[in-house]
Amino acid sequence: MPGTNLTREEAQQRAKLLSVDAYEIDLDLCGAQEGGTYRSVTTVRFDVAENDATSFIDLVAPAVHEVVLNGDQLDVDTVFADSRIALPGLLEGRNILRVVADCAYTNTGEGLHRFVDPVDEQAYLYTQFEVPDARRVFASFEQPDLKATFQFTVRAPEGWTVISNSPTPEPKDNVWVFEPTPRISSYITALIVGPYHSVHSVYEKDGQSVPLGIYCRPSLAEHLDSDAIFEVTRQGFDWFQEKFDYPYPFKKYDQLFVPEFNAGAMENAGAVTIRDQYVFRSKVTDAAYETRAETILHELAHMWFGDLVTMEWWNDLWLNESFATYTSIACQAAAPGSRWPHSWTTFANSMKTWAYRQDQLPSTHPIMADITDLDDVLVNFDGITYAKGASVLKQLVAYVGEDAFFQGVQAYFKRHAYGNTRLSDLLGALAETSGRDLRSWSKAWLETAGINVLRPVIDTDADGTITSFAIRQEAPALPAGAKGEPTLRPHRVAVGCYDLDPSGKLVRGERVELDVDGELTDVPQLVGTRRPAVVLLNDDDLSYAKVRLDEQSLAFVTEHLGDFAESLPRALCWASAWDMTRDAELATRDYLSLVLSGIGKESDIGVVQSLHRQVKLAVDQYADPAARETLLTRWTEATLAHLRAATPGSDHQLAWARAFAATARTPEQLDLLEALLDGTQTVEGLAVDTELRWAFVQRLAAVGRFDEAEIAGEHERDRTAAGERHAAAARAARPTEEAKAEAWASVVDSDKLPNAVQEAVISGFVQTDQRELLAPYADRYFEVLAEVWTSRSHEMAQQIAVGLYPAIQVTDETLRRTDAWLAAGERGAALRRLVSESRAGVERALRAQAADAAAQ
Helix, strand or coil, X not given: CCCCCCEHHHHHHXXXXXXXXXXXXXXXXXXXXXXXXXXXXXXXXXXXXXXXXXXXXXXXXXXEEEEEECCEECCHHHHEECCEEEEEEEECCEEEEEEEEEEECECCCCXXXXXXXXXXXXXXXXXXXXXXXXXXXXXXXXXXXXXXXXXXXEECCCCCEXXXXXXXXXXXXXXXXXXXXXXXXXXXXXXXXXXXXXXXXXXXXXXXXXXXXXXXXXXXXXXXXXXXXXXXXXXXXXXXXXXXXXXXXXCCEEEEEECCCCCCEECCCCEEEEEHHHCCCCCCXXXXXXXXXXXXXXXXXHCCECCCEXXXXXXXXXXXXXXXXXXXXXXXXXXXXXXXXXXXXHHHHHHHHHHHHHCCCCCCCCCCCCCCEHHHHHCCCCCHHHHHHXXXXXXXXHHHCHHHXXXXXXXXXXXXXXXXXXXXXXXXXXXXXXXXXXXXXXXXXXXCCCCCEEEEEEXXXXXXXXXXXXXXXXXXXXXXXXXXXXXXXXXEEEEEEEEECCCCCEEEEEEEEEEECCCEEECHHHCCCECCCEEEECHHHCCCCEEXXXXXXXXXXXXXXXXXXXXXXXXXHHHHHHXXXXXXXXXXXXXXXXXXXXHHHCCCHHHHHHHHHXXXXXXXXXXXXXXXXXXXXXXXXXXXXXXXXXXXXXXXHHHHHHHHHXXXXXXXXXXXXXXXXXXXXXXXXXXXXXXXXXXXHHXXXXXXXXXXXXXXXXXXXXXXXXXXXXXXXXXXXXXXXXXXXXXXXXXXXXXXXXXXXXHHHHHHHCCHHHHHHHCCHHHHHHHHHHHHHHHCCHHHHHHHHHHCCCCCCCCHHHHHHHHHHHHCCCCCHHHHHHHHHHHHHHHHHHHHXXXXXXXX
């Protein structure tokens, strides 16, 4: 992949030398419909701290035509190489640099991505610059602490729209001249270009007026529920401006749903890009709307934390992402009129399980990671950066108090607006408002890796009265290969005591909140009280730790997990059970029994869908192979029973239909999928719409019922970009050597697939009930991996490295193959990390399979 790996040391040296004033960027995109390259002209004004200094500016381009520094024409062949233009010792005081280049459209979701909609055959463009990809579109000093103003001039085809960070101007002769932005970092600049459909509104409150826009492709316009999106956006504006005590810092706020987006969304200042799968073209459950709302609020929070005030270097990426995650969930839970006051339940059941999983990998790292170069940060958008960091911020809020926390945030924004900061700047502000010394807290929570386990230690007398109660904290050894030492941490936790009420619901009686520190912490408040049916540590999910139930509580919960009156304690118990299964403390067959006993009473649809995914993973990967088919049969029969019993038209019915489709296996079950597709059978209230049809088609393809003719017929019904992806996945899923070879070749032997199609082919290729068919590809994976990594862009290479790793081959041989690959030759740190993480998944699965076999 072209692109020198900028190091932190280089960035620090450049920041000491340079201060950047302004960019003027002129792009000619008139040929976008045809693709290829486009002309990029950058003029940048900057000062240097010492005369006759040397430095460099970043650019990834197929061709550079001119480099003019302070009026002197430099020899392009001499100064441009790889991704850098050398600026020789001609710098002094104020400097003006002009670079003329041909830059390339991409199909990887990096730089300026170009997509052609099969519905209208029009091209649609958008930029994605985080982490180092503004340099793919214009020459830039590509690091977050060299902020500047950016003024874009764009030539575009007639009838197209151009959106950027500044308000959209009226074009003249198809030329769009934007006013300069405020001082921002290069990675949050943006351009979105094409014949996009738009809906507009205004956020108005107390004399403030912010234009709002929502954009998508015209082929999705009929599905765009703009009123719902504007409603969530306005709730976010209200809540964030009150909590941050700082007005929205940009002149307008556009949200653009764009195709083939690699992430969920991106916080470009005033021009947020969001994956257009969030424009729902078929029925989805409320959990999908909740996830979309969290994404919308997450990016809006970034307008302050990340865009207004930006990290100095990528060490503090976690703080950007964790703050946005924490405040988006808090807003959903507390904003007046929010549809999702239970959002902390969702957080506990999904985001935190992601964090717990990430924190037990050999790549675990402190929240405040040591980011030495761009390669480090590119693989660090992980469960620690987002979910563990947000969990720890929630713990910090409990530790200092919510009022003091937001008062500190308010002071931080006012003090550092349009500047760059380090973690110490935020902690200093919080220490001022809370009166707490946060240095030891920071060291324990942010500068160490790994996860703690909290267990209750309870003694009772013959009458059931508690005679002693303590919380034992453990710091398990870090995974092999991880850096650091196990650490006991201070935890602010609540202890909840639950009993059945007359209606049969588990309700909380006593609640004790306290600080846990060290190995053993007494809880004297509960001594002398009657032992409840269930003791739940970390009630209300205040802290970040794995929680275990005592023996009596576990036995009661096994029979009554679905009976908790509130969703959050249920979610915490579900999460604990799942964690025990992954840790081989609970056999997969027992986890399945637990889920089947309680899921029918689970009202939270997000939790239900998480349980569906977890059961499927557990049975596929963690079950004794000799028992796997029996467990899959049991699970599939249960999904069909719940589908038939669900309320017609309900979210639960749709979720069970998808769960059934994911695992249907007997001739009768597969006959039912076919009958639902052709309409000869129906389930009352179940709309077999476009997306559900594809779920059925892909399963029927994976088991060999459907071949090319049926897939092509379904694709003909859905001649959209989504249809293309689904068809590609279905073709790759077919259980034949020819289908697998074709899919493999399209991904590994060729680099022509767009990012979204490549992702779909990989997802179809890997089928857990095709282990024998896929076994030969394990050796092929290790043979091609190094070449793929060096020849593809980061996003494309990471998809392949993670997606095609032989994770379903849960054998000691897979571990040996992986170890041999890791030991051979020079392997870059980023790729080693991804492969080591995948290896850890196989190792964990082997332990769980052994535990499941022993539980017979």
